[in-house]
Amino acid sequence: MLPTDRPALFLAPMQDVTDLPFLRTIASFGGADLYVTEYFRVHIHSQLDPYILRSITENPTERPIIAQLIGQDATELARTVSDLNHYPISGVDLNLGCPAPVVYRKNAGGGLLRHPDQIHKILGRLREACGATPFTVKTRVGFESEEEFDQLLRIFKSHAIDLLTIHGRTVKERYQTPVHDDRVAQAVRTLNCPVIANGNVVNSQTGLSYLKSTGAAGLMIGRGAIRNPWIFEQIRCATSKQEIPQVTGRMILEYIAKLYDETAHEISEFIEDRHVQKMKKYLVYISQGHHADFEHQIRRVKNKTEFFDTCIRFLDHEDHAPDLPSENSRLFCGFSQFL
Numbered sequence: 001m002l003p004t005d006r007p008a009l010f011l012a013p014m015q016d017v018t019d020l021p022f023l024r025t026i027a028s029f030g031g032a033d034l035y036v037t038e039y040f041r042v043h044i045h046s047q048l049d050p051y052i053l054r055s056i057t058e059n060p061t062e063r064p065i066i067a068q069l070i071g072q073d074a075t076e077l078a079r080t081v082s083d084l085n086h087y088p089i090s091g092v093d094l095n096l097g098c099p100a101p102v103v104y105r106k107n108a109g110g111g112l113l114r115h116p117d118q119i120h121k122i123l124g125r126l127r128e129a130c131g132a133t134p135f136t137v138k139t140r141v142g143f144e145s146e147e148e149f150d151q152l153l154r155i156f157k158s159h160a161i162d163l164l165t166i167h168g169r170t171v172k173e174r175y176q177t178p179v180h181d182d183r184v185a186q187a188v189r190t191l192n193c194p195v196i197a198n199g200n201v202v203n204s205q206t207g208l209s210y211l212k213s214t215g216a217a218g219l220m221i222g223r224g225a226i227r228n229p230w231i232f233e234q235i236r237c238a239t240s241k242q243e244i245p246q247v248t249g250r251m252i253l254e255y256i257a258k259l260y261d262e263t264a265h266e267i268s269e270f271i272e273d274r275h276v277q278k279m280k281k282y283l284v285y286i287s288q289g290h291h292a293d294f295e296h297q298i299r300r301v302k303n304k305t306e307f308f309d310t311c312i313r314f315l316d317h318e319d320h321a322p323d324l325p326s327e328n329s330r331l332f333c334g335f336s337q338f339l
């Protein structure tokens with residue numbers, strides 16, 4: 001499933017972001033090697049979410065896609081794997097990282113990290129339910145403290161998982177701190193399966209540093225790929241010592257227009273102003289590192305004309321776009337450990 005001659009590059013699953021239109025958009029700009037769906041919520045009454053399922057049945061990326069599950073009950077999770085086995089998935093991934101209180105208080109996502117025995121039970125059931133389908137796990141390094149990772153690693157090692165992705169923060173650290181790359185390196189040394197490093201990759205340099213400090217088999221990139229969909233292509237070039245393609249303002253403008261069209265196309269009752277509000281959520285990431293007024297002004301636009309006028313004002317040029325977001329931005333901080 002992974003490329004054999006270079007590090008594997010995954011697009012990180014991001015709820016309400018990495019949906020079908022986003023996958024279509026990102027794949028059209030080079031894209032990742034592998035994809036993971038937004039999570040399917042699993043509980044006693046759950047059924048496969050038809051919208052998320054379309055990322056699998058209509059997978060526009062021509063690359064493998066893994067279905068991610070979030071839940072706390074081993075029996076229900078195993079039942080969901082049986083349902084998913086009817087679809088063209090390249091694997092099943094268990095979410096052990098979501099830090100949203102509404103999720104972790106139910107002992108799902110990152111909340112499971114407080115219950116190692118339950119993880120042990122779930123991994124056993126899911127491994128069995130997956131059969132020949134690859135079974136992967138996406139975890140953080142602990143709930144309260146990275147010291148919990150030693151025990152977690154022992155559990156991961158005791159199950160035949162096919163791949164482990166590590167977002168190198170604890171649940172309590174959420175998204176803003178440096179990542180514990182020493183813990184990712186520890187997993188690489190300990191486990192027999194490939195380990196993928198995640199968190200704080202914002203350009204090719206941060207990606208290469210994270211690979212170097214951990215020896216990981218690849219990277220998973222989330223927010224950095226919303227900001228710059230060419231990041232995968234840039235890292236591929238950097239790892240094969242080719243010239244890194246530069247991104248210009250106009251290329252970003254083209255990306256925004258494509259994202260607008262693809263996401264609009266999927267809405268059954270299209271209301272333009274509401275769609276502009278959705279686009280503003282992507283722009284909060286895309287505008288990072290550009291002139292501070294760009295983010296400020298885009299937050300205030302109310303309709304499509306204002307939205308595109310503002311984008312054109314800041315991006316309609318052939319200059320190189322800033323390679324990095326600003327280090328003190330709320331959305332991207334902590335990455336300077338890799339510079």
Ligand SMILES: Cc1cc2nc3c(=O)[nH]c(=O)nc-3n(C[C@H](O)[C@H](O)[C@H](O)COP(=O)(O)O)c2cc1C
Pocket residue numbers: 012013014015016017037038039068095097098138167175198199200201220221222223224
């Ligand atoms: C808006 C948003 C939604 C997310 N949704 C998911 C999700 O559904 N499943 C998951 O495993 N992680 C989810 N994450 C976490 C990311 O996959 C990733 O682990 C995290 O953002 C760190 O990587 P990055 O620094 O490259 O963004 C989400 C993150 C963000 C910002």
